[in-house]
Amino acid sequence: MGSNFQILREELYEVISEVQTLEEIPMDFQGRFLSLINMVSFMLMEDRENFYGHFLLQMTREIKYDIASPTSVTFKGAKYVIAFNPFIYLSLTMEQMLSTIKHEIHHVIALHLIRAKGLKGTYSNLVINMAMDIVANQYLNYLPPYATTIEWVNSHYKLNLKPYNPLEYYAERIQRELNLEEDSETEEREESGIEKEYDLAKTHDQWREIKDIDDKTLQEFTEKFASEAIKGTIPVYLSSMLEDLNREKGEIPWNIYLKKLIGTLESKKKKTITRRNRRQPNRLDLRGELRSHVAQITVAIDISGSISDEEFNQAMKEVLNIVKNYNHEITIVECDTEIRRVYKVKGIKDLKERIITGGGTKFTPVFKYINSTDANILIYFTDGKGEEKLSIMPSGYTTLWLISGRGDKLSLKEPFGIIKKLKPVQINTDTIDLLDIKNEGWSMNSQQPMI
Structure with a gap:
């Protein structure tokens, strides 16, 4: 399947790289792109750490050309939905494609979709995004070159953040040390409806779509998804994350309340x-x-x-x-x-x-x-x-x-x-x-x- 994957990826990348408006995208592009995602899903299922493959199997997939990251996740209709931006996703290697999906699943099982709401107003959007991505990326290899990691943040901002801490730890220290002001609201999308470059400040904008579900119910759905994805041996770090998830039993932290x-x-x-x-x-x-x-x-x-x-x-x-x-x-x-x-x-x-x-x-x-x-x-x-x-x-x-x-x-x-x-x-x-x-x-x- 490796050679078929590479051929399809290169063909799709060649098509999308020439596109300037949504109207220029061929009619068969979406179906062919989702076929590529099916191949990625199969690779995750065949992987020794097949938790990610079984989790992805339960998620709805969609294409969104206006997200400022290769992948994004939200929750709609009693399902987690993972979105792909072909303009950014197709520029990744096969290994990086796998890691970006794992990255989104880490956000889900760490309850970042819930916990980020409790940090809004206290910390800037940029700081919250950085803190969450540090956590989601800390166990992943083959990350895209623009990925936010603890090493990059420490080097770029001359900080001394310690690894393997919760997002609240990173948000508090980044905000305090950099004294970043609260962000103004995200600017409106360009009329083309296309994002071709990664933008850290916008990477989790899609989470704003989650409106018709309370935090407790969302956590219960997360526990169910995670439970269904456990089909075999999982790595130690995932075991720790899942134990933390199950320990909560839907409790909303006092500060968020x-x-x-x-x-x-x-x-x-x-x-x-x-x-x-x-x-x-x-x-x-x-x-x-x-x-x-x-x-x-x-x-x-x-x-x-x-x-x-x-x-x-x-x-x-x-x-x-x-x-x-x-x-x-x-x-x-x-x-x-x-x-x-x-x-x-x-x-x-x-x-x-x-x-x-x-x-x-x-x-x-x-x-x-x-x-x-x-x-x-x-x-x-x-x-x-x-x-x-x-x-x-x-x-x-x-x-x-x-x-x-x-x-x-x-x-x-x-x-x-x-x-x-x-x-x-x-x-x-x-x-x-x-x-x-x-x-x-x-x-x-x-x-x-x-x-």
Whole structure:
């Protein structure tokens, strides 16, 4: 089949290389190109690592001439759909063609289609794309010369990123070190409807088409696809990725859930001269927009000693990152069996060293206080140990419970909110200032650091 493959590839490449408009593409081109993809699929099935072949077998295939990468993936009609741009794909070697398909499957089983949404607004599109591609490419050989790898990013931007970390680790460090501004919206496609060159900033634009499915259902479909693809021996790195996928059982990380909550609060926007218009950033005569709704966020923390400074400080950095693009006010409430202190913060430097009482915990005083405010969201940090029943009913706000990595479960029989578990972080035993703690990039969410 090798010689037939090469002959067909060369013929198709010769045809497409001369095309300038979609109208010039021959009528039989699409059928012949999909025949080539069938050959690629057969190679993946015959490969020792046939997981990729069995996964691809379940995917719908389509041709899209306007994607800025050789392949792309989306989800439509209860199916994962893999798209191919012949203008870019046919320029690859056979080995590179196989790797680009594996690359897309890595995005799927690492839940990047879900997790990227939680990073939007906090990091630029370019940074998110780079971080995801570092993860998807780290186990692949025979990559295209333009592929984003950890070696290329470290060399090109003079960074020192460590291998085999989750995408949140790479996004946080790339954004912080390069201080990249949030991208303006992707420019409209050229009238020709053709992309002939790879463009990192646009590689995952097709994911915007995923609208009519919630994250939990999408993850359940992903688990099903992955389970059906396991027909034989799989490499160790894939085993690790699949274990992480199955471990989640559809849980949405707490920071993504919080971002969704914040997003539901904004409705109106006001004009501002301090921000450029996103659609036409070069038009200085057009004013940008800011969200006019002020999100009132209360962060309660159990100061009885159950939450470590490291956990709270790192999680608060994530909270502040999530809300920074919204008009917001954050109020900190410190409580054990009663409220000890209330103050407002605008940044991480405003956090005060907590008073550790070492006593018991009651949740009711916080809810009694919140009921008298105009709070929209309550984030409650605790180890979960307190009353079994609140003596006062929450009213007019959403509650997000964040259980310490050292905690077990919430003692309340009726929580009146969503419960998420924080992953443990390394606890410093030395006496250090709260504000000197270094953020090590582990995402404090309800999931393991998925590859």
